[in-house]
Amino acid sequence: MNRLKQIAxxxxxxxxxxxxxxxxxxxxxxxxxxxxxxxxxxFFVSKNAKLDIxxxxxxxxxxxxxxxxxISGGIDYTYxxxxxxxxxxxxxxxANKGDNEPIYxxxxxxxxxxxxxxGEPITMGVTNNVSYNIMLxxxxxxxxxxxxxxxxRAYKAFAxxxxxxxxxxxxxxxxxxxxxxxxxxxxxxxxxxTLENLKLNYEHTVKYYEQGLxxxxxxxxxxxxxxxxxNTLRTIENQIQYLSNLFKYQIGIEANVEVELVEKxxxxxxxxxxxxxxxxxxxxxxxxxxxxxxxxxxxxxxLNREKSMFxxxxxxxxxxxxxxxxxxxxxxxxxxxxxxxxxxxxxxxMRIAKVGQAKIELDKAQNMKDQEAERIKITANQALxxxxxxxxxxxxxxxxxxxxxxxxxxxxxxxxxxxVSSLELSIFNNQxxxxxxxxxTAIQELLTAKIALDKAYNKL
Numbered sequence: 001m002n003r004l005k006q007i008a009x010x011x012x013x014x015x016x017x018x019x020x021x022x023x024x025x026x027x028x029x030x031x032x033x034x035x036x037x038x039x040x041x042x043f044f045v046s047k048n049a050k051l052d053i054x055x056x057x058x059x060x061x062x063x064x065x066x067x068x069x070x071i072s073g074g075i076d077y078t079y080x081x082x083x084x085x086x087x088x089x090x091x092x093x094x095a096n097k098g099d100n101e102p103i104y105x106x107x108x109x110x111x112x113x114x115x116x117x118x119g120e121p122i123t124m125g126v127t128n129n130v131s132y133n134i135m136l137x138x139x140x141x142x143x144x145x146x147x148x149x150x151x152x153r154a155y156k157a158f159a160x161x162x163x164x165x166x167x168x169x170x171x172x173x174x175x176x177x178x179x180x181x182x183x184x185x186x187x188x189x190x191x192x193x194t195l196e197n198l199k200l201n202y203e204h205t206v207k208y209y210e211q212g213l214x215x216x217x218x219x220x221x222x223x224x225x226x227x228x229x230x231n232t233l234r235t236i237e238n239q240i241q242y243l244s245n246l247f248k249y250q251i252g253i254e255a256n257v258e259v260e261l262v263e264k265x266x267x268x269x270x271x272x273x274x275x276x277x278x279x280x281x282x283x284x285x286x287x288x289x290x291x292x293x294x295x296x297x298x299x300x301x302x303l304n305r306e307k308s309m310f311x312x313x314x315x316x317x318x319x320x321x322x323x324x325x326x327x328x329x330x331x332x333x334x335x336x337x338x339x340x341x342x343x344x345x346x347x348x349x350m351r352i353a354k355v356g357q358a359k360i361e362l363d364k365a366q367n368m369k370d371q372e373a374e375r376i377k378i379t380a381n382q383a384l385x386x387x388x389x390x391x392x393x394x395x396x397x398x399x400x401x402x403x404x405x406x407x408x409x410x411x412x413x414x415x416x417x418x419x420v421s422s423l424e425l426s427i428f429n430n431q432x433x434x435x436x437x438x439x440x441t442a443i444q445e446l447l448t449a450k451i452a453l454d455k456a457y458n459k460l
Contacts, residue, residue: 028253029260032178032268036171039251043170049163056156063152067145073134084124086329126325131332133321140315140339143308151301158294165287168460172451177247179447182265183440184240190436191233197412198226198429204416218422225426232433269443272450276388281380285458289376292369299365303358309351312343376456383449383456390442390449397435397442404428404435 030038040046139145202222208214245255253259283289319336344351411428414420420428454460 027258027260029262031262032175035178035251036174039170039174040167043250046163046166046170049159049166052159053156053163056152056159060149060152060156063145063148066148067139067142070137071134072137073132075130075132078129078131080125080127080129083127085121086124087121123328125327129323129325131321131323133319136318138316139313142313143311144305144313147301147305147308151298151305154294154297154301158291158298161287161291161294165291168287168455171460172455175451176448177243177250178261178263179268179444181240181243181247181261182263182268183444184236184243185261186265187436187440188233188236188240191229191236191433194429194433195226195229195233198222198229201412201415201425202226205422213418214422221422221426225429229429229433265443268447272447273391274450276384276453279384279453279457279459281377281457283373283376286376287458289369289373292365292372296362296365296369299358299362303355303362306351306355306358309354310344312341314342315340380456383453387446387449387453390446394442394446397439401435401439404432408432
């Protein structure tokens with residue numbers, strides 16, 4: 001059963017979670033689709049992808065706000081322990097240069113007729129003062145701003161596509177784990193029925209031995225087969241318990257809560273057996289290709305941004321500035337309106353180098369998209385082929401399992417009639433168990449191939 005355990009564990013590697021619907025305080029029942037939708041709403045990877053979309057929306061507004069009016073203000077406090085002063089002298093006509101007393105009369109054309117006397121001092125400030133200002137700026141033109149707006153919208157589209165990819169991955173993982181648990185439960189049922197029949201045969205053999213009709217080796221052989229089957233059953237039960245706990249952990253349910261899978265394996269098989277020719281491939285709808293296309297757009301915008309750095313930037317502004325205390329001599333200008341033009345002239349080749357780098361990154365993005373497009377096509381074709389092979393294997397292994405079950409039933413009847421030995425019955429039983437494992441593997445491969453097919457053809 002090691003092989004079955006490995007297969008079961010591989011199927012849960014992509015597990016992300018599931019949706020649960022509480023029936024009461026301790027029991028949860030859900031279908032596969034419900035589990036997938038719940039995981040999309042509640043698994044942390046999906047939550048983070050949703051938050052990325054919200055973050056992108058905020059980024060759009062952040063970038064948009066750059067081109068809207070910006071208002072800022074400020075307050076400054078100043079203390080001047082020594083106030084500077086200026087003194088403008090006065091001119092007096094006919095002043096006596098000795099005692100500054102005016103002299104009446106005289107020739108006003110004579111420079112000596114005039115004299116200078118000190119004037120009243122004028123203060124250039126105040127000891128304590130508070131000044132305040134309000135500034136309004138408006139971006140008029142900026143190539144970088146225009147490209148930035150386009151880039152934020154492209155980034156939001158990329159975040160949405162990433163969320164869609166997360167949803168696809170979650171559906172894929174939940175389906176794989178859901179199928180694995182259903183298959184193990186079916187194996188458990190078959191093993192229990194087999195074990196009951198083996199124990200019944202063992203009891204008959206013991207009675208025959210007590211009557212001297214068979215040898216002790218027949219009893220030991222059947223006892224060995226019973227023990228091995230019990231071990232296999234315990235292994236499967238442990239696997240079911242492990243997968244169930246992991247499943248509950250991934251969907252956010254406590255381990256002590258009971259979970260029941262509503263859908264049956266036969267219903268899952270009926271749903272997933274289809275005609276592969278009905279699938280038509282569309283590259284443009286593939287989520288990986290969409291994301292690569294958006295990445296190419298982002299690189300193209302990055303190139304345009306670097307080119308826009310060669311363009312001038314034009315902005316306008318208005319400033320109001322005043323003081324609470326006005327000195328005697330005040331040169332403050334309260335209202336200022338202006339336009340600012342910034343023109344890039346020489347950057348010593350830096351801008352050209354950045355443009356070249358952005359062009360290289362765009363070429364790389366285009367090459368990656370073209371290469372991935374071919375890989376996606378090959379994957380889709382291979383998924384179609386794998387499903388066809390898995391479907392044929394499923395039919396063959398189902399027939400083999402039915403035949404081995406039929407052989408074991410006949411061998412059991414003949415064993416009780418004394419025609420078949422216990423060793424032969426053990427061989428038939430082992431053959432039945434092996435066919436059961438092979439059949440379970442074929443079912444798992446079929447369902448896994450169907451998941452891969454739906455994902456490759458954008459139907460997941």
